[in-house]
Amino acid sequence: MHKKLVEIKNLKTYFFVEDTEKQKSLHQEISDPALMDLYKTDKYLKNKVPAKAVDDVSFDIYEGEVLGIVGESGSGKSVTAYSITRLIPDPPGKIVSGEIIFKGKDLLKISFEEMKKYRGNEISMIFQEPMTSLNPVMKIGDQIMEAILNHEEIPKEKAEKKAIEMLTLVGIPSPEKRLKDYPHQFSGGMRQRVMIAMALALHPSLLIADEPTTALDVTIQAQILELMLRLKKEREDSAILLITHNLGVVAETCDRVIVMYGGKIQEISEVDPLFEKPLHPYTVGLLSSLPNPDLPMEELKAIPGNIPHILELPKACKFNTRCTKAFDKCFETEPELLEVEKNRFVRCHLYENEK
Amino acid sequence: MSEDKTQKQVSTSILKKRWKKFKTLKRGYYSFIIILILYAVSFILPLFIGKDALIVHYNGDYFFPIFKFYSAESFGQDIQGEANYRLLKKQFKEEDSGNWVLLPVYPYSPNENLLSELEGNPPHTPSSEHWAGTDDRGRDVFARLAYGFNIGLSFALIVTLLTYIIGISIGAMLGFYGGKVDMFGLRIIEIWSTIPFFYLIIIISSILQPNFLLLTFILTLIGWISITYYMRGEFYREKARDYVSAAVSMGAKNKKIIFSHILPNSLTPVISFAPFAIVANIFSLVSLDFLGFGLPPPTPSWGQLMQQGVVNIEYWWLITTPLLAMFLTLLAIVFIGEAIREAFDPKVYSRMR
Numbered sequence: 001m002h003k004k005l006v007e008i009k010n011l012k013t014y015f016f017v018e019d020t021e022k023q024k025s026l027h028q029e030i031s032d033p034a035l036m037d038l039y040k041t042d043k044y045l046k047n048k049v050p051a052k053a054v055d056d057v058s059f060d061i062y063e064g065e066v067l068g069i070v071g072e073s074g075s076g077k078s079v080t081a082y083s084i085t086r087l088i089p090d091p092p093g094k095i096v097s098g099e100i101i102f103k104g105k106d107l108l109k110i111s112f113e114e115m116k117k118y119r120g121n122e123i124s125m126i127f128q129e130p131m132t133s134l135n136p137v138m139k140i141g142d143q144i145m146e147a148i149l150n151h152e153e154i155p156k157e158k159a160e161k162k163a164i165e166m167l168t169l170v171g172i173p174s175p176e177k178r179l180k181d182y183p184h185q186f187s188g189g190m191r192q193r194v195m196i197a198m199a200l201a202l203h204p205s206l207l208i209a210d211e212p213t214t215a216l217d218v219t220i221q222a223q224i225l226e227l228m229l230r231l232k233k234e235r236e237d238s239a240i241l242l243i244t245h246n247l248g249v250v251a252e253t254c255d256r257v258i259v260m261y262g263g264k265i266q267e268i269s270e271v272d273p274l275f276e277k278p279l280h281p282y283t284v285g286l287l288s289s290l291p292n293p294d295l296p297m298e299e300l301k302a303i304p305g306n307i308p309h310i311l312e313l314p315k316a317c318k319f320n321t322r323c324t325k326a327f328d329k330c331f332e333t334e335p336e337l338l339e340v341e342k343n344r345f346v347r348c349h350l351y352e353n354e355k
Numbered sequence: 356m357s358e359d360k361t362q363k364q365v366s367t368s369i370l371k372k373r374w375k376k377f378k379t380l381k382r383g384y385y386s387f388i389i390i391l392i393l394y395a396v397s398f399i400l401p402l403f404i405g406k407d408a409l410i411v412h413y414n415g416d417y418f419f420p421i422f423k424f425y426s427a428e429s430f431g432q433d434i435q436g437e438a439n440y441r442l443l444k445k446q447f448k449e450e451d452s453g454n455w456v457l458l459p460v461y462p463y464s465p466n467e468n469l470l471s472e473l474e475g476n477p478p479h480t481p482s483s484e485h486w487a488g489t490d491d492r493g494r495d496v497f498a499r500l501a502y503g504f505n506i507g508l509s510f511a512l513i514v515t516l517l518t519y520i521i522g523i524s525i526g527a528m529l530g531f532y533g534g535k536v537d538m539f540g541l542r543i544i545e546i547w548s549t550i551p552f553f554y555l556i557i558i559i560s561s562i563l564q565p566n567f568l569l570l571t572f573i574l575t576l577i578g579w580i581s582i583t584y585y586m587r588g589e590f591y592r593e594k595a596r597d598y599v600s601a602a603v604s605m606g607a608k609n610k611k612i613i614f615s616h617i618l619p620n621s622l623t624p625v626i627s628f629a630p631f632a633i634v635a636n637i638f639s640l641v642s643l644d645f646l647g648f649g650l651p652p653p654t655p656s657w658g659q660l661m662q663q664g665v666v667n668i669e670y671w672w673l674i675t676t677p678l679l680a681m682f683l684t685l686l687a688i689v690f691i692g693e694a695i696r697e698a699f700d701p702k703v704y705s706r707m708r
Contacts, residue, residue, distance in 0.1 A: 117606065135615075135619075146611065150605060150611070151606060182369065
């Protein structure tokens with residue numbers, strides 16, 4: 001296996017929201033010392049209850065891999081990714097505890113000023129909405145150049161050359177001319193290419209792609225994914241963290257997958273075994289809700305129920321309200337994330353005996 | 356073909372597009388051109404309106420009284436002090452000795468007393484020589500109106516510029532940093548805005564002799580508040596936009612985010628309000644002058660003329676001409692404002708039928 005690029009240990013990112021009903025019983029419930037400390041020191045948190053968007057998440061990203069995070073809306077996948085660059089809106093969000101060790105340095109212990117040296121340079125992001133992620137009143141050339149000049153002190157002409165190079169690389173025709181265009185002169189797919197050019201201009205070690213293809217139509221989706229993978233190949237040791245709810249995208253692009261639900265990791269697996277034999281009932285549900293053109297027409301099997309409200313997540317297993325295989329134990333204790341096979345982790349009571 | 360098209364599209368920024376749209380709105384665009392030309396002309400007004408001759412040809416020499424003071428004696432005139440070039444022109448014409456005088460188109464100055472040349476008591480009725488008559492001290496009203504235009508508009512522009520600089524910076528600061536900065540900043544603004552500024556101006560004016568600088572300063576103190584609220588709101592909204600988070604994720608510094616990302620995107624209300632702010636500032640200067648707390652006499656001002664008109668209500672030109680001048684100026688600026696607003700509106704007016 002490759003070297004670890006990022007090590008995320010026990011990451012907890014909570015959003016603090018006002019809830020007068022719950023706040024009365026809150027203080028008896030807190031068992032987490034880090035959260036307790038936070039409540040003692042921060043007056044802002046008075047009268048607020050934590051919504052546990054990311055609750056005790058640990059995983060590693062290895063050099064050269066494409067790691068996917070899948071899950072429904074509200075499962076905490078985006079917040080996990082944003083926590084890595086510390087782009088959590090504060091207030092109301094706060095990274096309560098945990099460690100994010102990037103190249104031997106804990107990103108949660110450095111100042112925001114220092115963090116800016118990592119953003120865009122070592123870790124960069126591609127956003128979901130290419131239509132709104134570019135500044136409408138700035139020429140795209142200037143925006144790419146700005147991303148470069150944020151980190152490198154080079155003359156403007158050199159930065160412009162680099163911007164043209166990047167635009168050529170992401171497949172934008174006549175980049176010298178397009179450099180002087182404004183975002184509204186680009187289509188969605190083109191804008192996403194520009195975003196990718198911006199994100200990769202400084203050859204970051206980690207590229208976080210937050211649903212980069214969700215807002216694009218299917219033919220463009222494939223092009224964008226292909227482009228990302230091709231560019232990644234040019235730098236062997238860089239990694240991509242791909243957040244998506246599209247399992248098709250995962251199957252095509254990822255090496256490993258993390259399945260999240262209710263702010264917790266439910267399953268970690270390499271891609272092929274996951275699709276061959278999903279273990280966690282939630283993963284099973286996700287996969288069976290995909291339409292399969294090989295099988296005769298039948299109704300799609302949706303996972304019953306809705307994702308519970310984030311303040312009303314079940315006590316024990318987070319999935320017990322919707323799980324078809326739930327039994328008594330599922331409502332009593334929360335299962336641990338267990339390694340059932342090599343490189344395969346599942347958080348489910350069903351597989352505890354197999355160990 | 357498509358190559359041609361992309362080339363044409365290059366570099367049409369949103370502002371350029373808006374400028375193009377503005378040009379199509381004839382009423383606003385022509386008002387803008389007229390105001391712009393009039394304002395430019397008003398800086399070289401002595402060339403067109405004024406008692407000093409442009410060129411005097413006297414005994415084979417050329418003189419340029421518009422730039423230099425010449426006593427009456429130097430042209431052989433039999434009066435004290437400065438030469439009267441209108442009389443000089445008549446005199447030279449009668450003598451017919453090759454001397455001549457080139458006067459401005461409208462040869463009367465705003466602060467010049469014409470009692471010695473006109474018969475009867477002031478105010479004099481409008482005539483072909485004095486287009487808007489004279490005021491109660493025998494000064495030409497049209498000249499005073501023309502010079503008052505420059506002072507009024509300059510005053511409004513300077514006050515608007517200053518209030519915008521202050522208002523935008525404070526609003527941007529409150530909106531961007533939010534939290535405690537916003538909380539305390541807003542409270543201070545609220546306290547500040549409860550000061551009755553009109554009384555303040557009256558009190559200051561009765562102690563100090565008000566002048567252009569002092570009035571600019573006082574009106575700036577009041578004026579910045581309203582634009583602050585708009586900018587604060589804009590910054591609150593814009594800083595949550597995706598492109599800002601994208602810029603942050605690229606490692607952009609706060610300064611860069613404020614000035615090159617958020618500010619250019621929040622200028623819409625600033626630009627659309629500017630003409631109306633100018634109107635308001637012209638109006639406040641006129642009101643202060645009207646009440647006698649404005650610019651000191653004998654500065655030519657519309658408000659002061661109106662005040663004369665109210666006192667001498669039977670001399671209709673004293674009240675109607677400054678009112679008409681103000682009405683036309685404000686109307687033109689409002690037309691500009693309306694066209695700017697329309698040019699900034701992404702929606703074209705339409706309805707279902």
